[in-house]
Amino acid sequence: TWTPAKFADMTIASLKEEIGDDKVVLGLSGGVDSTVAATLLHQAIGKNLYCIFVNNGLLRKNEFESVLDQYKHMGLNVKGVDASDYFLDKLAGVSDPEKKRKIIGNAFIDIFDQEAGDITNVTYLAQGTIYPDVIESVSVNGPSATIKSHHNVGGLPDFMKLKIVEPLRMLFKDEVRRVGAELGIDAKLLGRHPFPGPGLAIRILGDITKEKVRVIQEVDAVFIQALRDWDLYEKVWQAGAILLPIDSVGVMGDERTYEKVVALRAVESTDGMTADWVDLPYKFLQTVSNTIINKVKGVNRVVYDISSKPPATIEWE
Numbered sequence: 361t362w363t364p365a366k367f368a369d370m371t372i373a374s375l376k377e378e379i380g381d382d383k384v385v386l387g388l389s390g391g392v393d394s395t396v397a398a399t400l401l402h403q404a405i406g407k408n409l410y411c412i413f414v415n416n417g418l419l420r421k422n423e424f425e426s427v428l429d430q431y432k433h434m435g436l437n438v439k440g441v442d443a444s445d446y447f448l449d450k451l452a453g454v455s456d457p458e459k460k461r462k463i464i465g466n467a468f469i470d471i472f473d474q475e476a477g478d479i480t481n482v483t484y485l486a487q488g489t490i491y492p493d494v495i496e497s498v499s500v501n502g503p504s505a506t507i508k509s510h511h512n513v514g515g516l517p518d519f520m521k522l523k524i525v526e527p528l529r530m531l532f533k534d535e536v537r538r539v540g541a542e543l544g545i546d547a548k549l550l551g552r553h554p555f556p557g558p559g560l561a562i563r564i565l566g567d568i569t570k571e572k573v574r575v576i577q578e579v580d581a582v583f584i585q586a587l588r589d590w591d592l593y594e595k596v597w598q599a600g601a602i603l604l605p606i607d608s609v610g611v612m613g614d615e616r617t618y619e620k621v622v623a624l625r626a627v628e629s630t631d632g633m634t635a636d637w638v639d640l641p642y643k644f645l646q647t648v649s650n651t652i653i654n655k656v657k658g659v660n661r662v663v664y665d666i667s668s669k670p671p672a673t674i675e676w677e
């Protein structure tokens with residue numbers, strides 16, 4: 361029978377055998393899959409695993425710093441690259457969701473190629489690909505998916521000429537989590553909600569500016585923290601906030617305001633293919649709404665998305 365312990369032992373042994381003294385580069389996303397893949401490789405080859413964690417400027421509030429810290433504590437050989445300005449410059453003025461995705465995918469490849477190119481004599485590219493990614497052409501996972509979906513665009517970047525190693529390609533998500541737990545990875549990290557590769561770019565409807573990123577990061581942080589405080593985080597498969605491209609009238613003291621509307625989204629799902637909106641308690645929604653409107657400058661209205669998938673999608677873009 362399959363056990364996480366046996367899987368980990370066998371995989372580490374065979375990675376050691378296959379890779380020997382060669383060097384491997386891997387893109388960390390902060391998500392479960394790339395983290396578990398990195399940990400297996402780290403246990404197999406130690407410092408010969410070079411991890412790259414890119415800040416695209418579209419992560420959750422403080423996520424880049426806190427996740428990078430966590431990776432360092434885990435002993436991973438990781439380089440954090442803050443490329444926020446590079447991504448946001450390329451996205452300036454772009455509203456079309458698919459164009460945003462393409463720009464972000466290509467920008468990631470530019471940065472990753474440059475960073476991987478700085479490591480001498482790399483032989484392998486490791487990816488956190490899991491079984492559902494293998495059987496579906498469209499994957500929902502961070503950098504690895506970005507790389508795959510851009511295979512055919514233009515000339516191949518140098519790192520794509522590397523040999524591929526995908527230690528999780530036979531596993532489902534729950535198995536990946538169990539292997540991660542077996543390897544001693546923090547339960548909070550393993551239990552994190554999925555987060556799309558293009559990040560907050562597809563939760564800011566319309567064009568993206570630094571100010572809009574700040575607003576939605578603040579709103580999202582209030583919402584996610586409240587889910588944790590109310591013991592609801594684990595009951596929800598994925599949650600986040602969406603910045604709508606409209607202003608609405610409000611009143612603050614004696615003043616009329618004309619500010620942004622945000623939508624909150626929380627869904628139950630097993631694989632993201634179908635999803636139901638979560639029946640969050642009214643008291644919870646009331647508290648979160650009050651906190652957002654009082655604390656986040658530029659927002660005067662909060663709505664809750666009560667659409668299920670299908671026909672709505674989880675993301676709004």
Ligand code: XMP
Nearest residue numbers: 500501502554555556557558632673674675
């Ligand atoms: P939808 O919006 O299609 O989302 O119902 C289903 C799941 O996929 C995630 N998602 C993405 N993940 N790149 C990703 O890595 C993307 O472009 C992307 N678009 C959607 C979404 O967050 C949800 O978990």
